[in-house]
Amino acid sequence: MSLTDTTTALDQTVAAGDGALIRVPAGGELRIVDLHGNQAVDTLLYDARDIANRYSAFDTIREQRAVYLTLGSRLLSQRLDELAVISEDTCGRHDTAGGACSQESNVIRYGEHTRHQHACRQTFLRYGAAAGIGQRQLGHNINFFMNVPVAPDGGLHFADGLSGPGKYVQLRASMDILVLVSNCPQLNNPCNGWNPTPVRLVGRWSA
Amino acid sequence: MGYHHDIPGGAAWSATVRAGRAVTFTALGDGANLVLLLIGGDRVDRLNLPDTLKAQMSACVRAPMVLMSDRGLALASVTGSSLDWHDALTGFTARAGLVGELVKHGLGEADLHGCVNVFTKIAIDDAAGLAYVPGHCRAGDTLTLRTEQDLLLVAAATPHPYRPGEWPPAGVRVEVGIAEPAGPGDPSHRFRAESARALDQTRKALL
Numbered sequence: 397m398s399l400t401d402t403t404t405a406l407d408q409t410v411a412a413g414d415g416a417l418i419r420v421p422a423g424g425e426l427r428i429v430d431l432h433g434n435q436a437v438d439t440l441l442y443d444a445r446d447i448a449n450r451y452s453a454f455d456t457i458r459e460q461r462a463v464y465l466t467l468g469s470r471l472l473s474q475r476l477d478e479l480a481v482i483s484e485d486t487c488g489r490h491d492t493a494g495g496a497c498s499q500e501s502n503v504i505r506y507g508e509h510t511r512h513q514h515a516c517r518q519t520f521l522r523y524g525a526a527a528g529i530g531q532r533q534l535g536h537n538i539n540f541f542m543n544v545p546v547a548p549d550g551g552l553h554f555a556d557g558l559s560g561p562g563k564y565v566q567l568r569a570s571m572d573i574l575v576l577v578s579n580c581p582q583l584n585n586p587c588n589g590w591n592p593t594p595v596r597l598v599g600r601w602s603a
Numbered sequence: 604m605g606y607h608h609d610i611p612g613g614a615a616w617s618a619t620v621r622a623g624r625a626v627t628f629t630a631l632g633d634g635a636n637l638v639l640l641l642i643g644g645d646r647v648d649r650l651n652l653p654d655t656l657k658a659q660m661s662a663c664v665r666a667p668m669v670l671m672s673d674r675g676l677a678l679a680s681v682t683g684s685s686l687d688w689h690d691a692l693t694g695f696t697a698r699a700g701l702v703g704e705l706v707k708h709g710l711g712e713a714d715l716h717g718c719v720n721v722f723t724k725i726a727i728d729d730a731a732g733l734a735y736v737p738g739h740c741r742a743g744d745t746l747t748l749r750t751e752q753d754l755l756l757v758a759a760a761t762p763h764p765y766r767p768g769e770w771p772p773a774g775v776r777v778e779v780g781i782a783e784p785a786g787p788g789d790p791s792h793r794f795r796a797e798s799a800r801a802l803d804q805t806r807k808a809l810l
Contacts, residue, residue: 453653454694454717458764463662463692463731474698474715493662493692495653500675504658504800517673531673532713536653544657546727550688552662 406599412592413581415519424601434557434589444572484566514581605780615700632773644753652717658797667790680791690720735765
């Protein structure tokens with residue numbers, strides 16, 4: 397790799413069911429690689445200087461007048477600040493209406509026997525704690541690589557993913573941001589192809 | 604004699620409502636929109652629309668869906684409405700009014716969450732693009748909720764951001780009375796297994 401003013405500042409594999417909290421400076425690029433395909437990566441973004449200014453799924457949907465996220469989507473905070481932009485995308489579209497799994501929502505969706513399975517909101521709280529992110533700071537998230545079709549009749553469901561091995565999505569930070577990731581451990585629906593797998597995070601920014 | 608209040612167009616409002624109440628919102632003019640936030644009795648557990656939508660496979664709020672919280676409890680059931688679609692995907696721009704009401708109850712910006720846009724239909728096209736549906740709400744249209752636990756309701760009678768219109772916008776009437784007890788044939792409990800589990804978890808939590 398030639399020496400330029402940006403370098404690979406991060407290259408990290410996140411195991412299935414694990415998470416990460418990454419600080420990306422303004423202008424930095426964070427690539428999320430779906431190593432094995434059909435792996436949902438639940439993601440929250442925060443203004444690194446003020447975590448009250450956090451990613452807002454429904455503000456993002458409203459302002460782009462479309463439900464799915466894709467290349468060029470501006471990821472907005474609930475103060476309508478642009479936190480990041482999707483700058484590259486070989487998958488095509490991503491969900492931000494379907495939320496993250498939790499122990500409690502697993503009980504609702506699949507029954508009491510799933511209460512103690514691993515779940516994304518446990519991971520968010522575990523990795524978010526270092527930045528002061530607790531229950532009140534969890535907003536509605538992005539599900540990279542996840543396919544949740546919505547229909548003109550008002551239907552919504554979780555479908556097989558559109559992603560595949562090696563596909564990736566890349567964020568360009570519009571300000572200094574925190575990226576809180578849960579590599580989804582869900583076993584009860586097709587969001588991870590019934591088999592959660594690792595993903596790779598590659599960050600490029602000035603050291 | 605129950606609670607009765609007219610929220611003027613453009614104004615924000617909040618109230619605590621006990622479990623087992625019927626809360627009816629009535630549009631006082633054509634094209635009304637009520638931004639509605641729901642917070643559980645513990646003031647931490649909030650409406651979670653992604654969980655609500657995915658558990659009941661819907662991209663909008665309609666009867667007899669159960670409105671579910673972050674912690675997998677039923678907050679309220681939609682027991683009736685003259686309309687078959689209340690938007691749940693496009694959030695709000697009335698931040699200042701909503702935060703002002705949250706602060707009165709010891710809460711704040713961190714507690715903002717995805718809202719129901721009562722009375723508004725945002726059509727979803729085949730590519731999941733979004734468009735305002737004019738003429739959907741007429742004066743006199745209603746939505747009735749049955750509270751499943753003690754709630755804090757926070758609302759703003761502000762026009763949907765997609766709707767071009769005159770100022771002031773239509774107001775919304777709020778009436779609160781004692782709800783009919785949910786019997787064995789309760790449509791919300793029978794709607795889906797997920798709806799029933801949310802209601803059952805709540806009844807267990809309130810024991």
